[in-house]
Amino acid sequence: MNVFMYMNQYQRKVSLEREIIQLLRQRDKQGVTLLYQNYAGALFGIISRIIQSQEIAEEVLQDVFLKIWDNFDKYDAEKGRLYTWLSQLTRNLALDKVRSASYRKKAITDGFDPALSRSEQLAESLYMEDSGLRKVVQSLDKNYSELIDYAYFKGYAQSEIAKELGIPLGTVKTRMRSAIKQLRRILQHELMILVLMILWC
Amino acid sequence: MDINKYKESGILELFVLGSLSPEEEQQVLQHLKQYPALRAELEKIEEAMEAYGQANAITPPPNMEASILQQLDPVEGQVPPKPEESLPGSGRRINFNVLLTGIAVAASLALLTWGIFQNTQLKQQNTQIQALEDNIREMETACALETQQKEKAELLLALYKDPQTRPIELSGTDNAPEAIAGVLWNPNQQKTYLDIANLPAVPSNKQYQLWAIVDGTPVDMGVFDLVIGTNGDTFIEVPFIEEPQAFAITLEDQGGSQQPTLEEMVVYGAV
Numbered sequence: 001m002n003v004f005m006y007m008n009q010y011q012r013k014v015s016l017e018r019e020i021i022q023l024l025r026q027r028d029k030q031g032v033t034l035l036y037q038n039y040a041g042a043l044f045g046i047i048s049r050i051i052q053s054q055e056i057a058e059e060v061l062q063d064v065f066l067k068i069w070d071n072f073d074k075y076d077a078e079k080g081r082l083y084t085w086l087s088q089l090t091r092n093l094a095l096d097k098v099r100s101a102s103y104r105k106k107a108i109t110d111g112f113d114p115a116l117s118r119s120e121q122l123a124e125s126l127y128m129e130d131s132g133l134r135k136v137v138q139s140l141d142k143n144y145s146e147l148i149d150y151a152y153f154k155g156y157a158q159s160e161i162a163k164e165l166g167i168p169l170g171t172v173k174t175r176m177r178s179a180i181k182q183l184r185r186i187l188q189h190e191l192m193i194l195v196l197m198i199l200w201c
Numbered sequence: 202m203d204i205n206k207y208k209e210s211g212i213l214e215l216f217v218l219g220s221l222s223p224e225e226e227q228q229v230l231q232h233l234k235q236y237p238a239l240r241a242e243l244e245k246i247e248e249a250m251e252a253y254g255q256a257n258a259i260t261p262p263p264n265m266e267a268s269i270l271q272q273l274d275p276v277e278g279q280v281p282p283k284p285e286e287s288l289p290g291s292g293r294r295i296n297f298n299v300l301l302t303g304i305a306v307a308a309s310l311a312l313l314t315w316g317i318f319q320n321t322q323l324k325q326q327n328t329q330i331q332a333l334e335d336n337i338r339e340m341e342t343a344c345a346l347e348t349q350q351k352e353k354a355e356l357l358l359a360l361y362k363d364p365q366t367r368p369i370e371l372s373g374t375d376n377a378p379e380a381i382a383g384v385l386w387n388p389n390q391q392k393t394y395l396d397i398a399n400l401p402a403v404p405s406n407k408q409y410q411l412w413a414i415v416d417g418t419p420v421d422m423g424v425f426d427l428v429i430g431t432n433g434d435t436f437i438e439v440p441f442i443e444e445p446q447a448f449a450i451t452l453e454d455q456g457g458s459q460q461p462t463l464e465e466m467v468v469y470g471a472v
Contacts, residue, residue, distance in 0.1 A: 032273060036266050041258030042251070048259050061261055065269045079230065080217065080243070083251040088219035180211035 017082050024072045032069060039083065040065075043090045050094040052112045053103075060097050064090050144179035147172065207232065208242055217246050350430060357385075357394065357436055365389040371448055371470035377401050382468045384439075384448050391441045397427055398435035400467065403452065409467070410457040411439055414447040422448075424457040447471040 016038065023031025044061050051057040067089060075085050097103055098114065107114035140148070150161045158176065162169040207213075215221050216229045233240050360366050366387045373380035383396035395411060403409060403426075411422035422439050429435055452465040 029270060029273060032270060033266075036269065040265070041260050042254035044261045045254060045257045045259040049257075058262065058265065061265060062269055062272060066272060069273055079226075081247045081251070083254065084217055084219075084247050087250065087254060091219070177211050177215065180214060181209050 021075070021077070021082060024069070024075075027069075027072075032065065035068065036065070039086055042083070043086060046087060046090050047094045050091070050098060051103075052114075053106050053110055056097060056103060056106055060090075060094050063097075064093055067093060140179060140182050143175055144182055147175055148179055151176070202232070202236075204236055204238055207239065213239065213243050213246055217243070217250055350434065353430070353434060353436075356392075360385050360387055360390065360392065360394065363387055363389065367472065369448055369470045369472050371450065371468035373468055374466050376452075376465065377467045380468050382448075382450060382470075384470070385436075386441075386445065386472065388443065393422075393439045393441045394436045395425070395439050396436050397425070397429075400427060400450070403427060406455055407452050408455050408457060409450050410453045410461070412449045412451065412461050413442045413445040414449065415442060415445055417446070419449070419461045421457070421459070424453070445472050 016034070020031050020034045020038070023034065040061070043064055044057070047057045047060050047064070048054075051060060068086065071089075075082070079085070104114050146165070147161060150164065151158070158172050159169055162172045165172075212221070212225075212229060216226065221229065233243060366385050369384040369386060371382040371384065377400075379399070380401055381399040383398075385392075385394040385396075387393070397409075400409065408424045408426065410424045412419040413422050414420070420442060422442070425437055425439070428437075447470060449461065449469045450467045451461045451463070452467055453462055
């Protein structure tokens with residue numbers, strides 16, 4: 001893709017974003033339609049990696065849109081782009097749902113472990129597919145590689161890692177940041193995000 | 202501050218992911234304001250995030266969009282800001298009274314129109330029904346007639362086939378030399394038929410009368426008209442009598458007479 005095409009696409013994206021923001025600020029439902037058309041898939045993807053039940057994932061998507069609609073005045077363009085805010089909101093709602101009683105109930109009836117994120121299910125296959133990445137991770141300092149191993153390959157949350165390794169959560173966080181720092185030196189930007197996305201969930 | 206080191210710290214990534222504490226976030230915002238290069242870096246990270254999210258998008262079920270939009274409807278009314286004010290873009294403050302009246306009027310008109318239409322239709326249908334009923338009656342009559350004729354034909358056929366039937370030919374007299382009549386006399390079935398095919402036409406004030414000669418005396422067998430059946434049936438049934446010696450037809454005044462006018466005999470045949 002040459003520079004002009006990229007710029008064109010970029011500009012289109014920016015103006016679309018601006019339009020959606022304006023419409024939602026005015027509480028114009030056309031804004032919701034545009035929002036849905038452009039972002040629903042990405043947001044549903046985020047939800048689906050956290051929520052194991054399709055039914056509940058759909059519920060959460062509905063909740064997400066309702067929350068966006070109700071709280072759009074809270075969106076601060078200073079802090080970041082539209083998608084950043086949308087994805088953070090989505091992730092938080094999904095995680096709240098996971099911790100809810102209804103989700104635990106559903107887990108019993110549908111027969112899955114509510115403590116696991118769906119990405120942990122994926123981790124198994126990822127483990128097989130990303131052996132290249134694994135090698136890279138193993139070349140990191142032992143502390144860091146261990147953390148990433150737990151987070152990426154086993155899908156542990158940071159708090160769970162802290163518990164597992166018997167270290168304070170703060171330490172886990174600090175080390176995680178350093179690990180990422182090291183990784184950055186090794187990986188390209190996009191791949192970095194890939195890792196982060198897995199760690200995130 | 203070393204911008205590169207700051208970038209490499211990964212703090213911007215964590216900021217985008219929303220993993221920082223409020224205090225940490227504030228610090229980052231401060232730095233972003235101070236250093237445009239950091240802002241540019243942040244944008245890159247955000248774009249990558251979005252690209253990744255879109256690349257891993259999962260399409261929700263097709264009905265979701267509609268349910269989501271529907272779900273937002275009741276919320277609208279609850280929005281705190283100024284119920285009186287209507288924003289140019291939104292224009293959702295509909296006057297319900299006007300709307301309801303409008304709907305009522307429209308509904309009434311529709312009902313009225315429909316009512317009139319139904320009435321016209323009904324009248325049309327009634328006429329049609331009448332016509333159909335008339336048709337049916339005609340057909341019934343025709344059918345009955347057909348049935349009658351069929352029965353007669355069957356009778357005659359049976360009569361012919363019956364060996365007991367005696368056919369008697371009545372030949373023309375001087376009054377009508379060309380005239381012929383036939384009688385089918387069956388003592389078994391007790392039936393007598395007269396074939397009138399070859400009898401000449403009758404003047405309007407006269408009528409034919411059939412006689413049977415029994416013991417030398419003429420017996421009145423009734424008057425008849427030259428009416429030929431619709432299917433060319435020329436046989437008429439006449440009263441049955443035992444042991445006729447002969448049959449004769451005379452031309453009498455309308456209504457017949459008690460004694461045959463022998464001068465007016467048209468045909469005669471001995472059994």
